[in-house]
Amino acid sequence: MIYTKEHIADLDRITRLKLINSVTGIKPANLIGTINNMEQTNLAVFSSVVHLGSNPPLLGFISRPKGAEFGHTYRNIQENGVYTINHIHPEFIKNAHYTSAKFGEDISEFERCNLSEEYIKDFKAPFLKESTFKIGMCFKEALDIKRNGTILVIGEIEHLILPDESLAASDIDLEATNSVGISGLNSYYSFKKINDYPYARANEVPEF
Amino acid sequence: MIYTKEHIADLDRITRLKLINSVTGIKPANLIGTINNMEQTNLAVFSSVVHLGSNPPLLGFISRPKGAEFGHTYRNIQENGVYTINHIHPEFIKNAHYTSAKFGEDISEFERCNLSEEYIKDFKAPFLKESTFKIGMCFKEALDIKRNGTILVIGEIEHLILPDESLAASDIDLEATNSVGISGLNSYYSFKKINDYPYARANEVPEF
Secondary structure: OEEEHHHHHHOOHHHHHHHHOOOOOOEEOEEEEEEOOOOOEEEEEEOOOEEEEEOOEEEEEEEOOOOOOOOHHHHHHHHHOEEEEEEOOHHHHHHHHHHHOOOOOOOOHHHHOOOOEEEEOOEEEEEEOOOOOEEEEEEEEEEEEOOOOEEEEEEEEEEEEOOHHHEEOOEEOOOOOOOOEEEOOOEEEEEEEEEEOOOOOHHHOOOO | OEEEHHHHHHOOHHHHHHHHOOOOOOEEOEEEEEEOOOOOEEEEEEOOOEEEEEOOEEEEEEEOOOOOOOOHHHHHHHHHOEEEEEEOOHHHHHHHHHHHOOOOOOOOHHHHOOOOEEEEOOEEEEEEOOOOOEEEEEEEEEEEEOOOOEEEEEEEEEEEEOOHHHEEOOEEOOOOOOOOEEEOOOEEEEEEEEEEOOOOOHHHOOOO
């Protein structure tokens, strides 16, 4: 099947949303936890968390501001400067998925979707207790992507909490961490490791 | 296991690279194909391709400029304005992985790693013949992430080529497309679908 730019523009909105959200391949399934100045918590599923660099350890995600009523995650991050990124596991995919519904500002997705807040000392944002792999982030800057009104939110890792058994030779085994991925907007996947390869040095590349 | 910001800063460089490259969870495994004005092609594995928006259909990826000698992908994109994003499949993961070695400018990873160029009419950048899921991209802009010297490269989808059997109700089945994912720098994974959920509307969220 071949789509051109023109075909894509002519698709109905939902078909285009589903298709274009799928074309990059698998996406990481994370829940971002935040809190506002009124101590109201928020939890939202994001599939756009991306590695920006390791030293300093920077991660980004894409925020879609939707006006005054929604976009609570980004607004809470601006208010408090911290947030958490929590891996989704198979046991609570359904709960996690429904955090994407547009609840009012006074409803915490933690409570509505039966997920649990967890706090650590001197860090204001809520972690997700059900997740065994979670990251405490400090907001650094936001880059406007004016072309479509989205924002690249950039933060630095302050705390990294992960299961001991997930590390093998400093590599994280995503089968062992029981992490999941997303295709498009609605489909969740588990993983099976195929292979590891060494860091590729030009003089060590095999003949093919 | 718990790491603080200070622990992470104290890790040796390779351990930190491996660890921080893994914390976001699964990453999509794509090969980006480019060509320069001297008709020299380049192919490089990227795990940072991210959906930015569906209308217009925009994708981003993170480029790490490494000085004059390397970073051929971004330089070629600047020269010709087009590039391709091609899903990696299990049959050629090893070939794909070794495109990440730092070859000289006069060496095409297509040739060195035994992968095949494929062209379509009126589009200068090379697609990867071995990939059944490929995207022709038109460069739009690059946002500097000054904090760590990386770049968010933004492009619009011009051509989308995918297998017919991959679409089910406009959702792309990444098991059917035989796509793979990456953890960290070196580990490749296949997928198994766990579940689909409907688009989440607040008044249709189940009780948990």
